[in-house]
Amino acid sequence: MKKKTGAKAAARFADGAPILFRGGRVVDPSQSLDGVKDLLLVDGRVEALGKGLSAPDGARVVDCKGLVVMPGLIDVHVHLREPGGEHKETIQTGARAAAAGGFTAVGAMPNTDPPIDNPAAVAFVLAAGQRAGAARVYPLGCISVGQKGERLAEIGEMVAAGAVGITDDGHPVMDSGLMRLALEYAQIFGVPVADHPEDLGLSRGGAMNEGLVATRLGLHGKPNASEDVHILRDLIVAELTGGHIHLQHVSTRLGIDAIRQAKARGVRVTAEATPHHMLLTDEAVEGYRTEAKMNPPLRSRADVDAVIEGFRDGTLDVLATDHAPHHYDEKEQAFDDAPNGIVGLETALGLVHAHLVGPGVIDLSTMVERMSVSPAKAFNLPGGTLRKGSPADVTVMDPAHVWTIDADTFLSKSHNTPFNGWELAGRAVMTVVGGRVVWELE
Amino acid sequence: MTPTVAHFGKDLIGLEPLTGDQIRAILDTAEPFKEISERRIKKVPVLRGKTIVNLFFEPSTRTRISFEFAEKRLSADTVNIQTAGSSVVKGETLVDTARNLEAMRIDMVVMRHSASGAARFLAERIPSNVINAGDGSHEHPTQGLLDLLTIRDNLGKIEGAKVCIVGDILHSRVARSNIYGLIKLGAEVAVCGPPTLQPVGIEELGVHIFNRVEEAIEWADALNVLRLQLERMQSGYVPSLREYNRLWGISTARLEHAPKELLILHPGPMNRGVEIDSDVADGEHSVILDQVTNGVAVRMAVLYLLAGGAPEKAESAKGGAES
Ligand SMILES: [Zn+2]
Numbered sequence: 001m002k003k004k005t006g007a008k009a010a011a012r013f014a015d016g017a018p019i020l021f022r023g024g025r026v027v028d029p030s031q032s033l034d035g036v037k038d039l040l041l042v043d044g045r046v047e048a049l050g051k052g053l054s055a056p057d058g059a060r061v062v063d064c065k066g067l068v069v070m071p072g073l074i075d076v077h078v079h080l081r082e083p084g085g086e087h088k089e090t091i092q093t094g095a096r097a098a099a100a101g102g103f104t105a106v107g108a109m110p111n112t113d114p115p116i117d118n119p120a121a122v123a124f125v126l127a128a129g130q131r132a133g134a135a136r137v138y139p140l141g142c143i144s145v146g147q148k149g150e151r152l153a154e155i156g157e158m159v160a161a162g163a164v165g166i167t168d169d170g171h172p173v174m175d176s177g178l179m180r181l182a183l184e185y186a187q188i189f190g191v192p193v194a195d196h197p198e199d200l201g202l203s204r205g206g207a208m209n210e211g212l213v214a215t216r217l218g219l220h221g222k223p224n225a226s227e228d229v230h231i232l233r234d235l236i237v238a239e240l241t242g243g244h245i246h247l248q249h250v251s252t253r254l255g256i257d258a259i260r261q262a263k264a265r266g267v268r269v270t271a272e273a274t275p276h277h278m279l280l281t282d283e284a285v286e287g288y289r290t291e292a293k294m295n296p297p298l299r300s301r302a303d304v305d306a307v308i309e310g311f312r313d314g315t316l317d318v319l320a321t322d323h324a325p326h327h328y329d330e331k332e333q334a335f336d337d338a339p340n341g342i343v344g345l346e347t348a349l350g351l352v353h354a355h356l357v358g359p360g361v362i363d364l365s366t367m368v369e370r371m372s373v374s375p376a377k378a379f380n381l382p383g384g385t386l387r388k389g390s391p392a393d394v395t396v397m398d399p400a401h402v403w404t405i406d407a408d409t410f411l412s413k414s415h416n417t418p419f420n421g422w423e424l425a426g427r428a429v430m431t432v433v434g435g436r437v438v439w440e441l442e
Numbered sequence: 443m444t445p446t447v448a449h450f451g452k453d454l455i456g457l458e459p460l461t462g463d464q465i466r467a468i469l470d471t472a473e474p475f476k477e478i479s480e481r482r483i484k485k486v487p488v489l490r491g492k493t494i495v496n497l498f499f500e501p502s503t504r505t506r507i508s509f510e511f512a513e514k515r516l517s518a519d520t521v522n523i524q525t526a527g528s529s530v531v532k533g534e535t536l537v538d539t540a541r542n543l544e545a546m547r548i549d550m551v552v553m554r555h556s557a558s559g560a561a562r563f564l565a566e567r568i569p570s571n572v573i574n575a576g577d578g579s580h581e582h583p584t585q586g587l588l589d590l591l592t593i594r595d596n597l598g599k600i601e602g603a604k605v606c607i608v609g610d611i612l613h614s615r616v617a618r619s620n621i622y623g624l625i626k627l628g629a630e631v632a633v634c635g636p637p638t639l640q641p642v643g644i645e646e647l648g649v650h651i652f653n654r655v656e657e658a659i660e661w662a663d664a665l666n667v668l669r670l671q672l673e674r675m676q677s678g679y680v681p682s683l684r685e686y687n688r689l690w691g692i693s694t695a696r697l698e699h700a701p702k703e704l705l706i707l708h709p710g711p712m713n714r715g716v717e718i719d720s721d722v723a724d725g726e727h728s729v730i731l732d733q734v735t736n737g738v739a740v741r742m743a744v745l746y747l748l749a750g751g752a753p754e755k756a757e758s759a760k761g762g763a764e765s
Pocket residue numbers: 169170196248249295296
């Protein structure tokens with residue numbers, strides 16, 4: 001295994017010393033800002049943003065010429081596997097991987113073993129996240145006790161303990177009545193209900209997208225309809241209750257159309273797009289490549305185009321990685337037996353920058369909107385802005401840095417990515433959380 | 443040794459990656475091997491000193507025995523490993539299986555597995571030749587080859603022949619191998635069966651679809667009748683065996699409406715009275731026993747070619763009967 005890069009923290013400057021980012025292109029759509037400016041962080045807060053700022057005593061001055069300075073990136077959909085899956089990832093390794101990918105905060109999915117369905121478990125994740133000292137870790141709690149889809153978990157207690165949302169991700173809420181209760185009940189706590197939209201009847205037995213590739217490979221398919229039906233159900237129940245539904249990893253053309261229409265009607269819906277559903281089709285499964293096995297599955301070209309369009313026009317307002325680490329020997333199995341999911345924290349920024357911003361599909365401002373501003377808004381998180389007084393969470397990207405994805409160098413415990421070997425332009429060079437440098441590219 | 447078209451690589455995983463010429467070469471190579479089975483001493487020394495493991499993760503008496511006959515008639519040393527049940531047996535993964543086989547320096551592995559892609563998985567990890575004896579719903583290339591040989595023997599040629607595969611296409615590796623092989627050799631191919639058992643996008647492979655078996659019978663020169671696995675009924679794809687037989691079963695009464703005499707194939711084992719009636723299975727148009735005979739010849743040809751044999755030398759290779 002190669003040497004892991006970037007593990008060193010910036011120890012040359014005292015923790016909590018002011019930082020002045022000088023002369024970078026500051027992109028902050030929360031205040032419609034895109035221009036060369038200085039940014040000063042003092043005492044864990046944004047102190048000033050402007051031209052020709054002078055450095056206070058003891059401040060670290062970072063020359064940001066040619067670099068992009070943005071509000072810290074937030075990934076609201078990651079699986080950190082702790083407790084129960086520590087051989088795949090821990091809260092610490094996951095939070096460090098996030099920082100290395102330019103993320104200053106992540107939303108931790110509660111489908112661990114045991115699941116995070118009570119306030120004590122939420123407090124455990126929160127504390128482990130703080131100990132990690134890297135990206136902020138915001139726990140999500142389960143919708144239902146044990147993610148069994150039967151009765152509501154203690155949502156109020158979990159929110160009081162620090163949960164920022166609720167979800168049974170990995171186990172779609174199949175009971176529409178329960179989804180109604182969740183959407184009604186969660187409203188008073190101001191947290192969204194995040195759902196993995198999949199009708200398990202329609203997707204039964206499926207290992208990949210339904211279509212010609214699956215038919216040729218002799219693998220069972222999950223039709224788009226399995227996702228479409230569930231998205232429509234969630235939208236309709238959200239409309240009924242006035243609750244906030246957050247649709248996870250949306251991958252289908254019809255589903256995106258339905259979200260677009262629901263937004264136009266004023267339904268409270270936010271939705272995720274993942275890098276892999278915008279960059280790969282089900283042809284990546286060819287040869288039974290388990291690193292391309294995920295749920296929802298990689299879909300057709302038409303769906304990929306629809307996800308990109310939805311991401312561009314804001315129907316899918318949040319970029320999320322669905323970071324899903326798996327131990328290598330779990331993936332080295334027959335396709336049907338291998339688990340779903342890929343890691344994404346250390347590749348997302350480069351992929352989005354190189355493949356969507358680079359060719360002009362979206363501009364930098366939209367990228368920051370989808371990767372920082374909107375996720376913060378959707379989950380009511382601090383951050384997502386560089387306004388004076390906001391938390392000093394900052395990501396600095398070198399847009400010209402050309403690098404090749406090498407899974408062996410990931411800080412994540414797991415290396416399961418279909419993007420290994422991709423050459424990208426654009427990489428986080430510094431990640432700052434609460435005014436502390438938590439990661440810096442050597 | 444000069445590679446010929448018949449040298450299709452290290453492994454035989456499926457017919458999809460092969461060219462028409464490669465498939466024809468295998469069938470031609472099988473011809474001289476047919477005759478060995480008719481001899482009093484059914485053995486030639488072509489694979490003497492080679493070790494072959496027949497690794498069956500799914501029970502299959504007939505395919506295993508057919509391979510074993512083929513191997514023994516070519517004088518190979520064979521070991522049978524039969525592990526029934528799930529794809530991962532007692533925690534041993536396919537990777538471990540592959541590593542163990544590699545450590546034992548096996549020349550060839552014949553593998554049957556319940557997971558699609560399992561044969562390729564193994565082939566990518568060991569230097570031995572791997573022959574796919576059926577992987578999940580993916581392919582069963584030697585079955586496809588023996589069906590092709592049987593159709594060629596009985597219709598004179600495959601080009602232009604109209605072949606309909608009847609039954610559960612969704613779960614059938616036999617169907618996929620037949621479709622690839624037949625189309626590459628110029629046949630017209632159709633599938634027929636319950637719509638619940640037709641895979642999405644199958645028409646994009648270039649096959650016609652008939653929902654009613656009467657239409658298929660009217661159209662076809664040959665029917666390849668697939669076994670209906672009884673668990674398809676338990677999982678609700680078809681309501682009952684009786685209804686399946688009534689709607690898609692091949693009976694003498696149905697065949698009477700055929701405008702021409704139809705060739706009837708079945709990969710076995712048969713559910714008599716479900717997908718095929720006994721009078722058809724045992725009738726004069728049934729070539730089901732030819733399939734069994736051709737199965738051994740085709741598998742000898744595949745083993746011979748993978749071991750590096752030249753198709754044009756197959757005739758002389760079979761000459762040296764062991765004394
Ligand atoms: Zn999910």
